[in-house]
Amino acid sequence: MFRAAEQIVGRHDSQENGTCATIFRLWKAKLADIKISDFQQAFLTASPLNITDVLHNKDEARRFKQCLLFTIMRVAILAGGEGFKKFEKETIEKQPISPFKIDVHQTELHPLPTWNIDESTIVGNAEVDEAIIEELQLRKDNPAFPDTVRFMGGDQLSLARLRALENIRAGHEAGHAGFFWGAWMPGLFHAKIADMHGMLVTHWGKPVERNPASLAFHNTRLDRLPITLTSLPPFRTCRDLVFISLYARVLHCLLLVSGCATLEEYTTRTTSWDDFQADALQIYERFASTSVVDELRHQRAQCKSKPVNTGDMVFENAVLFMRDALISREYADAIKAGDSGRVLLVLKIWALSFRGSGRTKYAYEMLHIIHNLTHVWPKPIREIILNNWLLNPTGKPNSFVEMDLVQEHLNFWIKSYYKAHGSNASWEWLELVAPCVTALRHLANGLNDLFGDDQGTRHAPPDLTEDIETLMESLVDYRVYQIIPGRIFDEDDPPANDIITVGLQNIMDNSKSPLTEASASFGPPTITPVTTRHTEGTLMQRPRTSVPVASHTTQTPGVDDVNIFDSDGEDDVQDTSEIDAILDELQSGEREPTLTREGAEDVALDMDKVYDIEVDDIEVSSGSEDEEDTGDEGDNDFVF
Numbered sequence: 001m002f003r004a005a006e007q008i009v010g011r012h013d014s015q016e017n018g019t020c021a022t023i024f025r026l027w028k029a030k031l032a033d034i035k036i037s038d039f040q041q042a043f044l045t046a047s048p049l050n051i052t053d054v055l056h057n058k059d060e061a062r063r064f065k066q067c068l069l070f071t072i073m074r075v076a077i078l079a080g081g082e083g084f085k086k087f088e089k090e091t092i093e094k095q096p097i098s099p100f101k102i103d104v105h106q107t108e109l110h111p112l113p114t115w116n117i118d119e120s121t122i123v124g125n126a127e128v129d130e131a132i133i134e135e136l137q138l139r140k141d142n143p144a145f146p147d148t149v150r151f152m153g154g155d156q157l158s159l160a161r162l163r164a165l166e167n168i169r170a171g172h173e174a175g176h177a178g179f180f181w182g183a184w185m186p187g188l189f190h191a192k193i194a195d196m197h198g199m200l201v202t203h204w205g206k207p208v209e210r211n212p213a214s215l216a217f218h219n220t221r222l223d224r225l226p227i228t229l230t231s232l233p234p235f236r237t238c239r240d241l242v243f244i245s246l247y248a249r250v251l252h253c254l255l256l257v258s259g260c261a262t263l264e265e266y267t268t269r270t271t272s273w274d275d276f277q278a279d280a281l282q283i284y285e286r287f288a289s290t291s292v293v294d295e296l297r298h299q300r301a302q303c304k305s306k307p308v309n310t311g312d313m314v315f316e317n318a319v320l321f322m323r324d325a326l327i328s329r330e331y332a333d334a335i336k337a338g339d340s341g342r343v344l345l346v347l348k349i350w351a352l353s354f355r356g357s358g359r360t361k362y363a364y365e366m367l368h369i370i371h372n373l374t375h376v377w378p379k380p381i382r383e384i385i386l387n388n389w390l391l392n393p394t395g396k397p398n399s400f401v402e403m404d405l406v407q408e409h410l411n412f413w414i415k416s417y418y419k420a421h422g423s424n425a426s427w428e429w430l431e432l433v434a435p436c437v438t439a440l441r442h443l444a445n446g447l448n449d450l451f452g453d454d455q456g457t458r459h460a461p462p463d464l465t466e467d468i469e470t471l472m473e474s475l476v477d478y479r480v481y482q483i484i485p486g487r488i489f490d491e492d493d494p495p496a497n498d499i500i501t502v503g504l505q506n507i508m509d510n511s512k513s514p515l516t517e518a519s520a521s522f523g524p525p526t527i528t529p530v531t532t533r534h535t536e537g538t539l540m541q542r543p544r545t546s547v548p549v550a551s552h553t554t555q556t557p558g559v560d561d562v563n564i565f566d567s568d569g570e571d572d573v574q575d576t577s578e579i580d581a582i583l584d585e586l587q588s589g590e591r592e593p594t595l596t597r598e599g600a601e602d603v604a605l606d607m608d609k610v611y612d613i614e615v616d617d618i619e620v621s622s623g624s625e626d627e628e629d630t631g632d633e634g635d636n637d638f639v640f
Contacts, residue, residue: 083267098341106395153185187404198357356499
């Protein structure tokens with residue numbers, strides 16, 4: 001935003017869109033592994049995406065359950081107070097680790113100049129790519145350039161436009177102009193934003209006593225600013241509300257399964273880590289496993305009496321929230337740990353739940369990721385992706401961050417602190433200062449260390465003890481996690497969907513399955529779309545997932561596009577496919593609503609501190625601009 005202090009003819013406030021990019025050296029990558037010939041051959045011979053690729057297999061289901069179990073324990077240690085610190089070291093030591101955990105290393109970031117290129121169109125993305133090539137002089141004296149795979153990443157919209165370029169030019173352009181050289185790396189931070197948006201939409205409810213498990217009720221009990229679903233607050237506000245509610249629920253349920261009256265009594269009575277783990281397992285099985293939700297909703301559906309004296313909407317919603325929020329917390333912790341295997345387990349769940357919560361474009365993005373990692377990318381490319389979609393700017397353990405969060409973080413500093421103001425504001429200045437942002441930040445921090453404490457806006461994390469106690473008292477008062485038959489909500493406050501079930505039904509039960517369309521869109525016509533003959537054994541029975549799902553669902557308030565396809569089994573040739581609709585939106589520049597990022601807290605590299613002790617002190621064993629950001633996607637790009 002270029003602002004004029006006094007507006008006259010030819011000089012006024014104007015908003016101009018530009019693009020930032022950052023490069024870094026790929027970790028554990030060799031030139032011999034990124035030949036275009038191998039990359040393209042693997043693509044052309046790739047198998048179609050199958051439902052069994054999306055759902056957890058038996059081993060993944062077991063490992064994911066263990067991950068959620070440890071998430072419960074980490075939450076209790078984080079939010080339960082000093083008494084739980086005695087369980088911290090052993091919890092870290094026994095944390096399940098996947099074979100795809102990234103080695104701790106420091107990522108050197110090299111921001112590129114800011115370009116006056118509007119990336120919000122498909123053509124704009126091609127212009128950005130050309131600007132990157134010119135800036136890095138990749139064609140100059142570089143005979144390997146035409147034969148080398150290039151890795152680019154960004155948010156969902158940026159990647160969708162790059163894939164659109166590849167599809168549009170296929171068969172018409174050869175070489176670099178055909179865009180058949182790119183391994184598109186997903187932006188995991190924007191997936192986290194989509195998840196939080198879906199959590200708010202699904203579990204918001206009404207702030208009334210008949211729905212005491214809703215986020216709206218908890219927001220009111222905490223005396224926080226009102227929130228409306230039509231104008232959601234920034235990402236960090238939503239994230240903090242979801243997680244503080246989760247912390248209170250976990251601690252409350254810990255008291256329920258142990259029979260203790262207070263957390264102090266629990267920590268005094270429980271001295272063994274094995275007992276602590278056993279209690280966490282009870283929490284998972286009683287209050288995060290949705291088989292009981294299925295049974296309660298089935299009972300209510302079969303009930304003929306008035307008023308209804310079966311089922312319990314309060315308990316059902318509480319269990320669904322516990323499951324969904326634990327998955328969100330596990331995702332955040334897996335990213336900080338740099339464990340790509342754990343991250344991928346969550347992404348498979350989100351491929352279903354994003355569709356159930358109405359995050360349709362990100363649901364497709366999850367299918368792209370799964371298909372590429374499972375069938376499309378050759379093994380060396382797959383390993384490079386899993387080693388580089390998370391960065392570690394500090395080089396410290398438990399300090400990995402999403403690559404698109406790094407770019408959002410740099411964007412904030414460029415736009416808010418290092419942009420010239422008034423008549424000095426220009427694209428020439430932005431182009432000059434953008435590559436220096438990292439160095440300027442290090443210089444500022446060094447001067448603060450030299451001359452004394454930083455007198456800026458940094459502060460210690462707020463004490464959440466009172467907030468947690470307030471919500472725990474509310475959970476006790478309204479017996480949220482106790483089954484009380486007959487509890488129902490107001491007619492205009494329907495119960496929450498089991499968004500994993502809705503997403504699964506959307507994929508499996510429609511004649512125009514999103515899985516079929518997505519599989520057909522991933523590759524050339526030689527790749528056969530998924531049909532019932534590919535999944536003959538799967539479609540006859542209910543698919544297995546590692547997270548129990550309930551079969552009786554209701555429409556989530558505020559979600560209009562959950563059931564996008566007709567379920568009557570009849571094809572309507574007049575209907576526009578979901579893939580076509582997404583491509584039309586790409587061409588028109590239409591964006592899917594998302595949470596905004598307005599301040600430094602929304603793009604902070606470390607949004608919480610999980611452990612008070614240094615992880616590297618523990619032997620870990622392996623288990624099996626000055627204007628606000630509107631949150632629009634497509635404002636950043638990456639090249640590696």
